[in-house]
Amino acid sequence: MRDIKLSSKTFKLEQDPYIYQLQDVANPELFREMFPYTETPKIAFNYRRVPENMPEDIFITDTTFRDGQQSRTPYTTEQMVHIYKLLNKLGGPNGMIRQTEFFVYSEKDRKALEKCLELGYKFPEITTWIRANRQDFELVKSIGIKETGILVSCSDYHIFHKMGLTRKQALDKYLGIVKECISAGLRPRCHFEDITRADFYGFVVPFACSLMELSKESGVPIKIRACDTMGYGVPYPGAALPRSVSGIIYGLQHHADVPSEMIEWHGHNDFYKGVVNATTAWMYGASAVNCSLLGIGERTGNVPLEAMVFEYASLRGHLNGMNTQVITEIANYIQNETGYDIPPMTPFVGENFNLTRAGIHADGMMKDPEIYNIFDTETILARPPKVSINNASGLAGVAYWVNEYRAKRGESELSKKDALIQKMYDWVTSEYDAGRVTVISDRELKDRYEEYAEISAG
Numbered sequence: 001m002r003d004i005k006l007s008s009k010t011f012k013l014e015q016d017p018y019i020y021q022l023q024d025v026a027n028p029e030l031f032r033e034m035f036p037y038t039e040t041p042k043i044a045f046n047y048r049r050v051p052e053n054m055p056e057d058i059f060i061t062d063t064t065f066r067d068g069q070q071s072r073t074p075y076t077t078e079q080m081v082h083i084y085k086l087l088n089k090l091g092g093p094n095g096m097i098r099q100t101e102f103f104v105y106s107e108k109d110r111k112a113l114e115k116c117l118e119l120g121y122k123f124p125e126i127t128t129w130i131r132a133n134r135q136d137f138e139l140v141k142s143i144g145i146k147e148t149g150i151l152v153s154c155s156d157y158h159i160f161h162k163m164g165l166t167r168k169q170a171l172d173k174y175l176g177i178v179k180e181c182i183s184a185g186l187r188p189r190c191h192f193e194d195i196t197r198a199d200f201y202g203f204v205v206p207f208a209c210s211l212m213e214l215s216k217e218s219g220v221p222i223k224i225r226a227c228d229t230m231g232y233g234v235p236y237p238g239a240a241l242p243r244s245v246s247g248i249i250y251g252l253q254h255h256a257d258v259p260s261e262m263i264e265w266h267g268h269n270d271f272y273k274g275v276v277n278a279t280t281a282w283m284y285g286a287s288a289v290n291c292s293l294l295g296i297g298e299r300t301g302n303v304p305l306e307a308m309v310f311e312y313a314s315l316r317g318h319l320n321g322m323n324t325q326v327i328t329e330i331a332n333y334i335q336n337e338t339g340y341d342i343p344p345m346t347p348f349v350g351e352n353f354n355l356t357r358a359g360i361h362a363d364g365m366m367k368d369p370e371i372y373n374i375f376d377t378e379t380i381l382a383r384p385p386k387v388s389i390n391n392a393s394g395l396a397g398v399a400y401w402v403n404e405y406r407a408k409r410g411e412s413e414l415s416k417k418d419a420l421i422q423k424m425y426d427w428v429t430s431e432y433d434a435g436r437v438t439v440i441s442d443r444e445l446k447d448r449y450e451e452y453a454e455i456s457a458g
Helices: 077-093 109-119 134-143 157-163 167-183 201-216 243-257 275-284 306-316 325-338 361-369 377-381 395-410 417-433 442-457
Strands: 059-062 099-101 124-129 147-151 188-194 223-228 261-269 290-291
Touching: 059 306, 077 099, 077 109, 077 325, 099 109, 109 124, 109 134, 124 134, 134 147, 134 167, 147 167, 157 167, 167 188, 167 201, 188 201, 201 243, 223 243, 243 261, 243 275, 261 275, 275 290, 275 306, 290 306, 306 325, 325 377, 361 417, 395 417, 395 442
Parallel strands: 059 099, 059 290, 099 124, 124 147, 147 188, 188 223, 223 261, 261 290
Antiparallel strands: none
């Protein structure tokens, strides 16, 4: 039986009668009723709801240089340093982007890490992800790193089928590695891989309890990164473990006494739930959500960092010093300098995210941009709303494009009835009447505008 304790959160005496012991099963628990493999995964409900418990301090951590490099052409040293500078600029003076992690295996990565350290930024703090052995611990310590990630897979899929161990063997191995990390003078960050397919009470909680005991004995904080490796997590109240995001975060806090500041959520987007799961983790007690720029990562990607910037602002009502215009700068740099193609419909950063093609929408935009623009994208993201000219744009769409172009040149706005706009519209109509099916490019529109403007002036 646990002692009755006064909670520092509820200020009531609380007692948890359960001390969860490791369940060293003979056969792996694969939750086949939820994960049949030959069928779509199932979402089960047991209607056990847990209280929301959002921490006062919530923030973002970054994995652009680790997970974000595992699914694309690796960045060069110079590109990594430049992106790190932009992360610092985006996160602002209050460290909203608190940490970023690097690999240390290649000379390129080590050189980039060292150059970033030389910048002397407080945020994002540079951490690493390494193999779990003493040689790697000594390597990162010699570089000057204070925290490193350690892979501690926690589902039976990994323990039994990948590593060929029992739960007891895995637990003993992991605790030994964490102790070595601490003895090397580093703060461990334990990556609970595949937590959304793990036996939560039979392995996850007992392991987390052991880590918290070790933390108390050593005086070294031990962070737990809850990794939704396959994107199976769900945000729904009353969903059953191991898929319940709220249940996982609550369980780590309530059953294993893991403080909020030591809980980090790392999600993937396999089932389109990356962002909502990360927000749910914040709302139920995790201080950190781990993201990558533009959501670039393994398979369908990680939680997009820029998405959580806006989630934070929406939840808290302010940006806490973050500079959102840097998001556009980052997107442009990654696309233009590293050759990565951003899908045009991607929120906040895609070419078409605030572009309209329909004439009726363009007409509304001319009267008031707020009608069809999600927010003042020009002020917040340095991205004014745009229209694309095609066969559905209508006279209003052409007029909107012309007046946006004129505004950039310091020229006054024209009425939809102006002869110049009517000529432009007639030309657009003739293109599609002749069988054109593609969107008319800005270059074509500019050339035609200059031609008609010159005729009008003459």
